Amino acid sequence: MAVQTVSSSTPEPASTGADQVSLGPAVSLSCRECGERVPLGPSFACTACFGPLEVAYDLPVGDPEALRKRIESGPSSIWRYAPLLPVPEDVADKPNLNPGLTKLVKADNLARELGVTGSLYVKDDSGNPTHSFKDRVVAIAVEAARAFGFxxxxxxxxxxxxxxxxxxxxxxxxxxxxxxxxxxxxxxxxxxxxxxxxxxxxxxxxxxxxxxxxxxxxxxxxxxxxxxxxxLRPYYAEGSKTLAYEICEQLGWRLPDQIVVPIASGSQLTKIDKGLRELIALGLVEDRPYKIFGAQAEGCSPVSQAYKNGHDVVRPVRPDTIAKSLAIGNPADGPYVLDIARRTGGAVEDVDDARVVEAIKLLARTEGIFAETAGGVTVGVTKKLIDDGLLDPSLETVVLNTGDGLKTLDAVAPTTGPTAIIRPNLDSFREAGLA
Amino acid sequence: MAVQTVSSSTPEPASTGADQVSLGPAVSLSCRECGERVPLGPSFACTACFGPLEVAYDLPVGDPEALRKRIESGPSSIWRYAPLLPVPEDVADKPNLNPGLTKLVKADNLARELGVTGSLYVKDDSGNPTHSFKDRVVAIAVEAARAFGFxxxxxxxxxxxxxxxxxxxxxxxxxxxxxxxxxxxxxxxxxxxxxxxxxxxxxxxxxxxxxxxxxxxxxxxxxxxxxxxxxLRPYYAEGSKTLAYEICEQLGWRLPDQIVVPIASGSQLTKIDKGLRELIALGLVEDRPYKIFGAQAEGCSPVSQAYKNGHDVVRPVRPDTIAKSLAIGNPADGPYVLDIARRTGGAVEDVDDARVVEAIKLLARTEGIFAETAGGVTVGVTKKLIDDGLLDPSLETVVLNTGDGLKTLDAVAPTTGPTAIIRPNLDSFREAGLA
CATH class of the missing domain: 3.40.50.1100 (Rossmann fold)
Structure with missing residues (x-):
C-alpha cells in the first residue's frame, strides 16, 4: 500500500503521446495498490488490479525557500498551492469559485472547556463559497473536466x-x-x-x-x-490536500502535533496525510511526528469499529445517523485510514448523535462557529479522545469543521430555542428571571 | 448636513478627562445635524438637537504610502483598517470573529447577461463568519462594548x-x-x-x-x-465603511465608477460614502467622481419613492416584501441616502418581489453565488437601472450582496426544484429528454 507522493525523477512518458493533457505537476495516474501507472485521463480504477488510482506528481523539490515565497505571494485561495496540485499553472485566471484559505481559528474558549492545555485550533471550512470543504475538491475536478474536454x-x-x-x-x-x-x-x-x-x-x-x-x-x-x-475522482480527491497545506502555512509553516478529521469515504483524511508528507518531502515544514485521528458518528462507524477491533478490513454498515454528510456505510478509503491512524499513532473514534448535537452547541457557544453535523462529530470525538486519554491535551491540536450549521438545522432545532417568551414589558421580563 | 470625516486637527478635549475611553483614531461623537461634539460613550442622539451622532476621527493624514503599506501588511480581515476605525490598536489580538476581506468577484457572466460592457463586480459578503455583512458592524460594536465596560x-x-x-x-x-x-x-x-x-x-x-x-x-x-x-449604534454603523475600503483596495486602490448598495435603514450606504471620501481625503485613492445607487424592494421603498418624487423627506411605509432584511419602513438614514444619491449623480430604485427572485437565480446561474433576498434586490435594481439608462453599462460597477441565500430559502423554494424526477434507469432518463 505504498502511496507515492513526491518524485523528483523525470516524468515517465506514460501517455500515448499526442493526447497527454497538461495538469501542472501531475505526470500520470498511479495505482495505490500495485503502483501501475496510466496516463492522465478520466480513469479511476487500475486496469491491472482494479485498485484505486491517484495522481502522481513531479513536484518542485530542491528550493523550499523559493517555493514558500511563491506560495505566500500567490492568490488568497487554494490556487496558491497550484504548484502542488493537478491543475494548469494559470488556473487562478480561469473563472472559478476560488475556494480555500479558510480561517484557522485559535479556539481558546473551547480549549478551556475541553481541558486542553496546549493550543487548540478549528480549521473552519464553512467559510468556503458554498460553505463546505466540497468547494475545494470540486474546483480541482472542474480543471480536470476542462482538460479532458468534458x-x-x-x-x-x-x-x-x-x-x-x-x-x-x-x-x-x-x-x-x-x-x-x-x-x-x-x-x-x-x-x-x-x-x-x-x-x-x-x-x-x-x-x-x-x-x-x-x-x-x-x-x-x-x-x-x-x-x-x-x-474525475482521482483529481477531485487531491483537493483535500489543500487543507493540510493551509493548516501548516497558517501555523507558520509548521506541522501540528495532532489533527482530528471526519471520515465519510476516508478520502479527506488520506489526502491530508498525503499533503503533510509532501510538505515534509519538499522541505516546507520540519520533519517531525504528527498524529492523525479519524472521527465518525456511531450510527455509521465502520472504520472506527475496524480500528477498535484491530481489523485491517472495514465491514460495511447501513448508516443511521444525523451526520448525513458522513453517512457512507462502505467507505472506499477505510483501509488507508486505518493504516494512517496506526502509522502516525492516532486513533479512530466515534460518538453518538446526542453527543454530536452537544458538540455542535459547544463549538457555537465557545467560539461562535455554527458547524454542520460533521463538525459536531469531530469536536465530539476530540472530547471523547481526550477523556479516554488517546489525544494528548498538552499538545497542539487542529480539529476540522468541514461544513455549515445552516445546512443541518434539523439536527439542533429540536433542542435549540428561545430562553423565554415574554410580553413586551419590563414586568414580564423580570418575571422570566432574566433581569 | 455636513458629515465630518477627516480631521487632522488635534483632538478636542471633549471628554471630562479621566473616563475618556481609547478607541484608536476616534476622538469624539459628533452630531450629524448640528455638529455638536460629545465624548466617546454609549450615546446615540445629540442632546442639543436630537440629531444622530456619529464617530469623529483624527485620521492619519500626510503619508498615504505608509498607511497603504500598513494596511496591506495587516490581518486578512476588517482589522487591516484599524487605523481608520473606532477600535483599539491591538483589536486583532482580541478574541473576535475577524470578519471582512470577503471576495470581490469579477462577474463576467452576469455582465454579459446584463449587457454590461465595462467591468462588473459582486462584493460578496455572504463569505463573512455568520454569512452576512452584519458581522462587520457587530465586530466594531463589540469593541465599543468592551471599551465602555458593558x-x-x-x-x-x-x-x-x-x-x-x-x-x-x-x-x-x-x-x-x-x-x-x-x-x-x-x-x-x-x-x-x-x-x-x-x-x-x-x-x-x-x-x-x-x-x-x-x-x-x-x-x-x-x-x-x-x-x-x-x-452602540454610532460605532456599529462605522463597520460598513470597511466595505468601501475593501472594494477600493481589491480594485488596486481605485474608486469604482458606480456602486449599487441595498437600503434598509440607509446606514450602510451612508457609511460606504463616508469610507470612500475618507480614502480620497487620506490620499489612498485618486479623487475622481463616483456614483452611489440605492436599491430597495418595491414592497418597502420609501427612499426610492422620495427620490423619484424629488422629496427630501422620507415618508414611512408598512413593509410588505420577501426582502425582510431590508424591510425597514421608516429608515433613519433615508434623508442622507437621498442626499448622497443626488450629490454623486446616482439614483435610488426599487424592484418587485418577482424580480428579486429572478435576480437571485440570475446571479446563482451566472456566477455560482447564492444570494439572500437583499442580493436579489441589488442585482435586480442594477438590471432595471441599466434598462432605464440610469446606470452606465460601459463603466466599472460594483454590486453588493450582503447576505446568504441559505437564510432566505423560502424566497426561491416555490420556483426552484428538480428538472425531472425519473426512475433509476437509462430509458427513464432518455424519456425525460435530458440525454
Whole structure:
C-alpha cells in the first residue's frame, strides 16, 4: 500500500503521446495498490488490479525557500498551492469559485472547556463559497473536466456536493447535471437547483442514484460527462490536500502535533496525510511526528469499529445517523485510514448523535462557529479522545469543521430555542428571571 | 448636513478627562445635524438637537504610502483598517470573529447577461463568519462594548443580526441577550439561539420588540447592556465603511465608477460614502467622481419613492416584501441616502418581489453565488437601472450582496426544484429528454 507522493525523477512518458493533457505537476495516474501507472485521463480504477488510482506528481523539490515565497505571494485561495496540485499553472485566471484559505481559528474558549492545555485550533471550512470543504475538491475536478474536454459536470449527491457542483459549473460556464434521491428535504433540493443546472431526482435510495450514475458513465449518453466523484475522482480527491497545506502555512509553516478529521469515504483524511508528507518531502515544514485521528458518528462507524477491533478490513454498515454528510456505510478509503491512524499513532473514534448535537452547541457557544453535523462529530470525538486519554491535551491540536450549521438545522432545532417568551414589558421580563 | 470625516486637527478635549475611553483614531461623537461634539460613550442622539451622532476621527493624514503599506501588511480581515476605525490598536489580538476581506468577484457572466460592457463586480459578503455583512458592524460594536465596560451584548432583530450578535458575543466571552418577535420561522430562531446566549421571544411585532428594547435601555435593568443597534449604534454603523475600503483596495486602490448598495435603514450606504471620501481625503485613492445607487424592494421603498418624487423627506411605509432584511419602513438614514444619491449623480430604485427572485437565480446561474433576498434586490435594481439608462453599462460597477441565500430559502423554494424526477434507469432518463 505504498502511496507515492513526491518524485523528483523525470516524468515517465506514460501517455500515448499526442493526447497527454497538461495538469501542472501531475505526470500520470498511479495505482495505490500495485503502483501501475496510466496516463492522465478520466480513469479511476487500475486496469491491472482494479485498485484505486491517484495522481502522481513531479513536484518542485530542491528550493523550499523559493517555493514558500511563491506560495505566500500567490492568490488568497487554494490556487496558491497550484504548484502542488493537478491543475494548469494559470488556473487562478480561469473563472472559478476560488475556494480555500479558510480561517484557522485559535479556539481558546473551547480549549478551556475541553481541558486542553496546549493550543487548540478549528480549521473552519464553512467559510468556503458554498460553505463546505466540497468547494475545494470540486474546483480541482472542474480543471480536470476542462482538460479532458468534458462539457457536463455531474455527480451523485445527498446535499453539499450537489450545491458545490452546481455553483462551480455555473461560474465555469459548464453545463451541470446532478443526481439526487427524489425525496430529499426541500432545503437541500433548493440549494442544489438554484444554480440553474439540470437537477434530476431519482426514485430510489442514494445507492440507486450511484448505480444509475455508473450505468450512465458506461453508456454513450455519458460521453463528455465528468462525474466529479467517479471518473474525475482521482483529481477531485487531491483537493483535500489543500487543507493540510493551509493548516501548516497558517501555523507558520509548521506541522501540528495532532489533527482530528471526519471520515465519510476516508478520502479527506488520506489526502491530508498525503499533503503533510509532501510538505515534509519538499522541505516546507520540519520533519517531525504528527498524529492523525479519524472521527465518525456511531450510527455509521465502520472504520472506527475496524480500528477498535484491530481489523485491517472495514465491514460495511447501513448508516443511521444525523451526520448525513458522513453517512457512507462502505467507505472506499477505510483501509488507508486505518493504516494512517496506526502509522502516525492516532486513533479512530466515534460518538453518538446526542453527543454530536452537544458538540455542535459547544463549538457555537465557545467560539461562535455554527458547524454542520460533521463538525459536531469531530469536536465530539476530540472530547471523547481526550477523556479516554488517546489525544494528548498538552499538545497542539487542529480539529476540522468541514461544513455549515445552516445546512443541518434539523439536527439542533429540536433542542435549540428561545430562553423565554415574554410580553413586551419590563414586568414580564423580570418575571422570566432574566433581569 | 455636513458629515465630518477627516480631521487632522488635534483632538478636542471633549471628554471630562479621566473616563475618556481609547478607541484608536476616534476622538469624539459628533452630531450629524448640528455638529455638536460629545465624548466617546454609549450615546446615540445629540442632546442639543436630537440629531444622530456619529464617530469623529483624527485620521492619519500626510503619508498615504505608509498607511497603504500598513494596511496591506495587516490581518486578512476588517482589522487591516484599524487605523481608520473606532477600535483599539491591538483589536486583532482580541478574541473576535475577524470578519471582512470577503471576495470581490469579477462577474463576467452576469455582465454579459446584463449587457454590461465595462467591468462588473459582486462584493460578496455572504463569505463573512455568520454569512452576512452584519458581522462587520457587530465586530466594531463589540469593541465599543468592551471599551465602555458593558458585559451584555444585545439587539432587537428579525434574523441576521441576532445570529451575528450571538456568535460575536460567544467568541468574545460576553453574555448576550437578543430580542426577537416570538413567531419567527424556526430556522431563524435556531440560528439566533445556537450560540448559547439568552434569546427572548417577544409576543408582538418587530416594532414592539424595538420599543421594549428602548424601555430596557432607560431602566436600571439595562445597565451594563450594549445594544449594538441602539446605544452602540454610532460605532456599529462605522463597520460598513470597511466595505468601501475593501472594494477600493481589491480594485488596486481605485474608486469604482458606480456602486449599487441595498437600503434598509440607509446606514450602510451612508457609511460606504463616508469610507470612500475618507480614502480620497487620506490620499489612498485618486479623487475622481463616483456614483452611489440605492436599491430597495418595491414592497418597502420609501427612499426610492422620495427620490423619484424629488422629496427630501422620507415618508414611512408598512413593509410588505420577501426582502425582510431590508424591510425597514421608516429608515433613519433615508434623508442622507437621498442626499448622497443626488450629490454623486446616482439614483435610488426599487424592484418587485418577482424580480428579486429572478435576480437571485440570475446571479446563482451566472456566477455560482447564492444570494439572500437583499442580493436579489441589488442585482435586480442594477438590471432595471441599466434598462432605464440610469446606470452606465460601459463603466466599472460594483454590486453588493450582503447576505446568504441559505437564510432566505423560502424566497426561491416555490420556483426552484428538480428538472425531472425519473426512475433509476437509462430509458427513464432518455424519456425525460435530458440525454
Amino acid at each position: 462539457t457536463t459536470l455531474s455527480c451523485s449527491s445527498t446535499g453539499n456536493l450537489a450545491g458545490a457542483v452546481g455553483a462551480a459549473a455555473a461560474r465555469a460556464g459548464l453545463r451541470s447535471c446532478v443526481f439526487i434521491p427524489h425525496d430529499l428535504e426541500q432545503g437541500k433540493v433548493v440549494m442544489a437547483a438554484v444554480y440553474g443546472g439540470e437537477l434530476v431526482g431519482i426514485e430510489g435510495t442514494y445507492d440507486d442514484v450511484n448505480r444509475f450514475c455508473s450505468e450512465l458513465i458506461g453508456d454513450p449518453i455519458g460521453e463528455g460527462w465528468g462525474f466529479v466523484n467517479v471518473n | 458585559t451584555t451584548l444585545s439587539c432587537s432583530s428579525t434574523g441576521n443580526l441576532a445570529g451575528a450578535v450571538g456568535a460575536a458575543a460567544a467568541r468574545a466571552g460576553l453574555r448576550s441577550c437578543v430580542f426577537i418577535p416570538h413567531d419567527l420561522e424556526q430556522g431563524k430562531v435556531v440560528m439566533a439561539a445556537v450560540y448559547g446566549g439568552e434569546l427572548v421571544g417577544i409576543e408582538g411585532t418587530y416594532d414592539d420588540v424595538n420599543r421594549f428594547c428602548s424601555e430596557l435601555i432607560g431602566d436600571p435593568i439595562g445597565e451594563g447592556w450594549g445594544f449594538v443597534n441602539v446605544n
